[in-house]
Amino acid sequence: MKRYLETGNFAITEGAILAGCRFFAGYPITPATELAEAMSLRLPQEGGIFIQGEDECAAMHLCIGAALGGYKAMTATSGPGYILYADPYGWAIGCEIPLVVVNSGRVGPVSGITGAPGQGEFYLTRYPTQGGNFETIVLAPNSAQETMYMTVKAFYLAERFRTPVTILADQLITDGFEDISVPENEGEMKEMGFEVYPRRVNNGPVFYPPTDEIDIPPVVLGKNTGALCSDWTPTEEGYDIEEVEAHHKHAYRLIYKVRNHRDLVEDLYEKTHMDDDPDLVVVSFGTPSRVVNTAVKKARAEGLNVGALRLRHIWPFPDELFSTPRKYLCVELNWDGQLVREVQRAAPKDAEVHFTGICGDLPSIADLLETFTKILQGKALERQGWKMEAW
């Protein structure tokens, strides 16, 4: 095991290489540029390929092409680039192409503030493309070390589910320096929970079965298997077809191959002070969860009955975690409240769901403690200028 004081970008790069990624295409964008740079340095040393695309749309299409040729591929961007992935994303979902996509969130909309973290793409990662009729897998790390683990996991899930998997990080995670341990052999990888799934080849003739099965090898072109893939609704053999019934089968597969095998994704929650049925549960993902955890521990020390729930994967959404009719508070790095809507949907009618969010910076512990107290006392969250807004 080697230890480094390095960034999340470094952790993602090393994680990807450990997972067998040998192709990266990206397009410069703050704050994902450093990841592309790290890849351009490291991949060729491992016999892998780095390509700079002519735009983000091309970058993801380059990855798709490489994945179709048998590579494990990855791309990374931030919000303004992620939206340009919308076109290739649909193709990769529909053709069931394994791929890893990193989104390092910054403040939006559009270019917003390039150097400040944001969580405005919670829903965009759920519906990263047009048309609907699919399920997505999104992992949300909150530290550099965990980012490495999740990168390996993302490749593992991408292969097993035959789908692009998104890592939704933010600028604080990708650019922040932290203590990072990199395993140096298989034993150490196992010890750290790193599991690698190999790339396989679908030999056909059934490339798109209308079932919820996983572990079906993906389409690889150039092996003369007669493989077909396109942006149209496919038959089982990959022919294009304009029939609603065929599309029902296709959509069933795209949705339920993920939903019916959620257990593969779902070891990914972090619970703090949740054992004694707290009156208030603070929900978060990504870097805000680190402040939330500290605030909740402090609140406990002050006698407040508060717990924290951190989502390490946000899609498919863990509805079952919100089945208790209690008070929930969502803490987000945005002003409009996105995660809170999903919690409100999943929670029972008599639950109270609150939101506090700022964009571009982490909440302060003092502000969070004040908010916890108010909610526990049944007081409404007042508007405090531009700092905090009742949702």
Added chain:
Amino acid sequence: MDYLANKYLRFRKTPSTACTGCGLGINHKAVLQAVYELGLEVEDVVWGTSIGCAGRQTFGMWKGDGFAGTHGRVYAIARGLRLALPPEKKIILTVGDGDAFGIGLLHLIHAARSNADLTVVVNDNLGYMSTGGQYGWTTPLGTRTDSSPYGMYEQNLVREGMDVLGVLQHAGATFLARHVSMDGSRATGSIKKAIQNKGLSLVHMIYPCPTNFGSRELGTRDALSIYNWIRERSAPLEKAGEDTLWATGVYHDASNSRPEFSEDILKNVEKIRRAAAV
């Protein structure tokens, strides 16, 4: 076509669903003939297409491996694929004019810049015909389509000094040719050269669309009328006159003169890998 169809096409996809009288089949046949004359087998080629009439009609017809990309992006996909496939494997893309010269032009220019070993055959029906007949970037000036009811008056990419083939030549493409469907063995000859070039080759093939272009411009769906209309406006390069819209033949042949994209990159990667291992 039978011997070509038997050898290279999937029965499931033949005959194609193109309209009666459509010239696309003639272009498709010219590509298959070139593949045949070069002695290529099904396993030697990965066939890519895109959207529109050209995409829908040629997707899945090739017996071997094939794909259809989203609007205009097939050149980026194909470059990624090129890096993953063995160098001797051919990638042939039969695309439409909207895909190549409109939405996909940026990606095409970068495929040319990097000299990726791809053979792009642009099947040009003079506009957007699968969506009903709107003007495109090679629609001749003055011609009527559903979105140019007063006659095409936008500047386009086949005008003197603004030829898209010139754009691609300056972008670094190493083989460029233009033909009309009726060129027969001359077109096949150009496509053969295109396939043999280890780099970005593009053959621009004008073809007659009786259903939409013909009916809007000529007021008839009669296939012969649109065939004649195109024939009258084309001539071999050496015989081209002032009225010639489409001078046909090889425009630029710098075959095998520049490093090819994937071989070049893989060579450099290998160098770096070896240095890192020392």
